[in-house]
Amino acid sequence: MLTKEELQKIIDQFDEVELKQQGIFGISQYGGGSDESFVRANKEGLELFALELLKSAREIESVLSDPEKNIIPFEYKEDWVDENSDIFIQYIEPIADKQKLKPKSEYKSTFLDKLMPLGCGLIAIILLISVVVGLVTIINWIF
Known part of the structure; x- marks a missing residue:
C-alpha cells in the first residue's frame, strides 16, 4: 500500500x-x-x-x-x-470497507458423479451395438 x-x-x-x-x-x-x-x-x-x-x-x-x-x-x-x-x-465515492473473500468450499463428488461416466459409456456401447446390428440387418436385407 x-x-x-x-x-x-x-x-x-x-x-x-x-x-x-x-x-x-x-x-x-x-x-x-x-x-x-x-x-x-x-x-x-x-x-x-x-x-x-x-x-x-x-x-x-x-x-x-x-x-x-x-x-x-x-x-x-x-x-x-x-x-x-x-x-x-x-x-x-470512497468506501472504507475491505474486500472480504468468500472461503472456497471443496467439492465432494457424490455417488451420482461417479456413476455418470459409467452410464455414458454404457449408452455409447448400446449405440455402437445398435449401429452394428442395424448395418448387418441392412446388408442382409439387400443381399
Missing part, C-alpha cells in the same frame, strides 16, 4: 498539460448491458485516466475522515474525454 507521499511522487512524474493536449479516453457500451462495455483510448488518455485515479487514491483518507465530504470529484469533463463516450464518470 502506497503512502500519500509515494503517490504524490508518482503523480509528479506525469506531464499533465502535455497529456491533456494529446490524450483521448472514453468508456463506451456497444450492446445492451454493462458486460458489453469497453475503453477506447490512446496511450496518453490511459495515462490521464490513471493519473486521475492516483489523485483520488491520494485524497481518499482525507475524504473518509471528513464527515462533510463524501465524494472525490473526478476531472472527467475535459477535452481529453472522447465525445462519443457513453459513460462519463463524475466522481468517486
